[in-house]
């Protein structure tokens with residue numbers, strides 16, 4: 601009784617926790633193949649913002665600013681192109697695709713239940729035909 605109650609409470613806590621967690625994280629998407637690229641893109645955007653800021657406050661010369669901006673924009677273009685290239689594939693397909701390969705083999709079910717061979721003398725049953733009964737040693741003839 602006590603054990604059952606404990607198990608039910610534990611299950612309830614687990615289910616509750618899972619439910620809350622799902623609500624807290626509406627968009628986890630950790631398996632996305634473009635996730636690291638999106639991160640990279642965001643970082644480059646941030647660098648561009650920083651660069652613009654430094655230029656505006658006079659920390660950078662015109663040439664330095666243009667040069668750095670060009671480098672960042674080039675990198676950004678590369679990242680965006682890579683996202684576009686990968687982006688055609690749905691994020692979940694790489695995770696759930698290999699499932700159908702490992703289906704339970706139905707062959708074992710049909711081979712596991714052959715008609716039992718019975719000893720005509722003692723009635724002991726065996727999974728396959730033998731010359732002599734393994735129980736009483738008498739010859740096992742067909743159709744007995």
Ligand SMILES: [Zn+2]
Pocket residue numbers: 719720721722723724733734735736737738
């Ligand atoms: Zn026998």
